[in-house]
Amino acid sequence: MKNICVLGLGYIGLPTSALLANKGYKVYGVDIVKSTVDTINCGKIHIVEPELDTFVKSAVNSGNLVASLTPSKADIFIIAVPTPFHDGYIPNIDYIISATKSIVPYLEEGNMIILESTSPVGTTDKIENILKENKVDTSKLFISHCPERVLPGQIMRELVENDRIVGGTTDKATQKTVEFYRTFVSGEVIATDARTAEMSKLTENSFRDVNIAFANELSILCDKFNIDVWELIRLANRHPRVNILQPGAGVGGHCIAVDPWFIVHAGGDDAKIIRTAREVNSYKTQWVIEKIKNRALEFENKNDKKAIIACMGLAFKPNIDDLRESPALYITQSLISDNLNILAVEPNITNFNEFEIIDYKEAINKADIIVFLVAHKEFKELKVKTDLDFCGVLNV
Numbered sequence: 001m002k003n004i005c006v007l008g009l010g011y012i013g014l015p016t017s018a019l020l021a022n023k024g025y026k027v028y029g030v031d032i033v034k035s036t037v038d039t040i041n042c043g044k045i046h047i048v049e050p051e052l053d054t055f056v057k058s059a060v061n062s063g064n065l066v067a068s069l070t071p072s073k074a075d076i077f078i079i080a081v082p083t084p085f086h087d088g089y090i091p092n093i094d095y096i097i098s099a100t101k102s103i104v105p106y107l108e109e110g111n112m113i114i115l116e117s118t119s120p121v122g123t124t125d126k127i128e129n130i131l132k133e134n135k136v137d138t139s140k141l142f143i144s145h146c147p148e149r150v151l152p153g154q155i156m157r158e159l160v161e162n163d164r165i166v167g168g169t170t171d172k173a174t175q176k177t178v179e180f181y182r183t184f185v186s187g188e189v190i191a192t193d194a195r196t197a198e199m200s201k202l203t204e205n206s207f208r209d210v211n212i213a214f215a216n217e218l219s220i221l222c223d224k225f226n227i228d229v230w231e232l233i234r235l236a237n238r239h240p241r242v243n244i245l246q247p248g249a250g251v252g253g254h255c256i257a258v259d260p261w262f263i264v265h266a267g268g269d270d271a272k273i274i275r276t277a278r279e280v281n282s283y284k285t286q287w288v289i290e291k292i293k294n295r296a297l298e299f300e301n302k303n304d305k306k307a308i309i310a311c312m313g314l315a316f317k318p319n320i321d322d323l324r325e326s327p328a329l330y331i332t333q334s335l336i337s338d339n340l341n342i343l344a345v346e347p348n349i350t351n352f353n354e355f356e357i358i359d360y361k362e363a364i365n366k367a368d369i370i371v372f373l374v375a376h377k378e379f380k381e382l383k384v385k386t387d388l389d390f391c392g393v394l395n396v
């Protein structure tokens, strides 16, 4: 039986640890947050993800999953720590660097180190360099990147079923890492080199971003030309080789809104489309804010009172409670800070520390202006008319 040490027990590291522990591996889960470690050691979870509670409970009860604040000796080390950006969209790999340094005292000949965090090209090589600087003989280790591509809400299934890309710093590292993933992945595990594996994950998210930017740009143009963008896209998609995505209030989440910047930062002026897509998607959010403000002003001029505006949805995409990098949240915050009279609605969240969240039906009844920002399923059944439907919930 192999021992595995997983660094980072968040949305990726905890499901991975629990899955591996249920497959019979002995897993040492490591996190720097004590409350996270304590919660997991009680067989409980600190994040929302379907089925994860059952996996963690049985993993901890079997003794195969133990969480700790410090790493342990193991055969395989998996790094699943955050990779955000610094100000100015500069990739922040500080968490990877500190996780790498933290395992130095525990490394032994033949160990495998796998970076799962979404990372700028060259990060896996950097891990090797950091180890060398810390006097580790890396010729006896197998270092690889295996990016994660699960969809929140379906993580436990996708961890097993998705195809995986594995790229090592050497062919032997790639081969050994592929063999490991084949022990628990039913999708294909495909071998490449470390840099291609890193770029592959960034490319997947940039592809989505560029295609959403096309839809968002169309939505702005259609508004100018007085054309219904939802009908336009439906019609254009009747072409057998056209598949335009849906526009929205921008692009959010901690992946698609973040990872393309890793390419732009390294690619400079050669990353033209990828940078422009980021800018178009951010501009769409500002455009939505201006649209709402103009409508509020028109209402005020006509009625001699301030409009009550219902902002429908705060999450970064439909039917989840995740607010990370959410354009809908940003729009609502901007309108509130500009002193507009806002009723904030998010059916997937009951309490929010910044402002009150109210029931969606109550908001509809009270509002003078209704703005749809996220196409949550609850909104689809509402019989309201508004042309400020930025997510197509009434049209698609």
Ligand SMILES: NC(=O)c1ccc[n+]([C@@H]2O[C@H](COP(=O)([O-])OP(=O)(O)OC[C@H]3O[C@@H](n4cnc5c(N)ncnc54)[C@H](O)[C@@H]3O)[C@@H](O)[C@H]2O)c1
Pocket: 007, 008, 009, 010, 011, 012, 013, 030, 031, 032, 033, 036, 080, 081, 082, 083, 095, 098, 099, 102, 116, 117, 118, 119, 148, 149, 150, 151, 152, 254, 255
């Ligand atoms: N969440 C997703 O859906 C998803 C999907 C694909 C890829 N990813 C990528 O996976 C990586 C992890 O994302 P996540 O969503 O799990 O992040 P997360 O913030 O949910 O979890 C990361 C955890 O790492 C811990 N941590 C930070 N530094 C550490 C250290 N030195 N040692 C041990 N633990 C440490 C944090 O306390 C946190 O609990 C990121 O690169 C992300 O882009 C995430």
